[in-house]
Amino acid sequence: MGLPRELIDGIMRFNDLQTLKSCSLTSKALYSATRPLIHRRMVLGVGSLLRGCSYEILSLETVRDQADVFHARYLSEAEERGLLRYGYVREVDLDLRAGNPENTLQLPQLRALGTVDTLRIQSLDLHRFLPIFPRCFSQFVPTLRSLTLEDAQCKNAHQLIEFICRFPHLDDLALINPCGSGGSAFVGTPPWLEGPRPQRRLPLTCHLVLNGTDSLAQCLLDLPGGICFRSVSTRSCLKNLAKLLAACSSTLEILNIFCFESSECGTLTLAPIH
């Protein structure tokens, strides 16, 4: 069209969804310019969650429109037809809570996604997936900046940290209610006993959401180069919270603490550290 791409992108950002959709049909240039603004999030469920299907389901949502539902194999087909060449998928939600666990082995179909910067996974069984990490998650490694693991199942905190350390460009990290395999309470073993200590320093400079155990907090503190988050959100029952905040003290801008009375923290104390 003769205009610089960044200028076109800037103009497109001010259009509503209907206009974007109309523009996307006019030419290849406008298709590639509007596609990232039309589709933003990808939500993936496993097994018979929608419409009674017996296999993996992919839900590709538009930014402001209702969700369309596709089979997971859509990804592979989309890649073969060149629909993913513009790299418009930036965020992926993986929900592995329901369905036949064997269906999660279809995760390699995600290999078509090479530009994802935000990944949220619910109920990931790390014990099963760490050995096949290259097959399932390696495509996210170069670009992933934000990782959320909710109800991840693992044998110990080390497994969780090992998974995190495979993504060298992480800025945001959310670890919510990690638990032992089979849903038992997460019990952390002393870190680094079962594997090599990670060598690379992760950026980890933006947001931390941590609803986990003290051993997990300690593992984060033991990461090479430490942590320097700008924003921390956590539950107050962590005994290592003071250390965690101290580690981020030079960068911390936003602190959110959720205090609740439970058997785990009968006494609540807010005290300055020196």
Place this chain on the structure above:
Amino acid sequence: MLNIGLGCNGKLRRFELDVDFVELDVLPPLLHKALTSISSPHFSYFSLRLFQGSLEPNPDAGPGDRKTLWGAGWNVVDEALYAHAVRRDDFRFMVQIVTGESTEAAVEGLFPRMKSNGSLLITRQQPGCDSR
């Protein structure tokens, strides 16, 4: 025993505390300690969010008794907050509660200096609209 350290806080801008099922009597001295330990010149927002379980009306309140289970000692918190408000014009103290109008008035009564300074903001959610 749990310690939340806010000692080194050179860049702290926002402190958000969400409270649920914690006896409010214990909060004022702890908050006072935390707030007075914040030395960041950028500190401009403190949010205290109280979920439903923390703010029940006192069913046994008689004449002269407190009508809610809010504890005593909030005046020192008011003072500590006011000290921050004096340092920064844009400092805001947000109290988020899940309750009725009577408690809103009670909250205003607990923080008279912040109220008079115009730095106290109160938002109210309807019961059942817990946004956790």
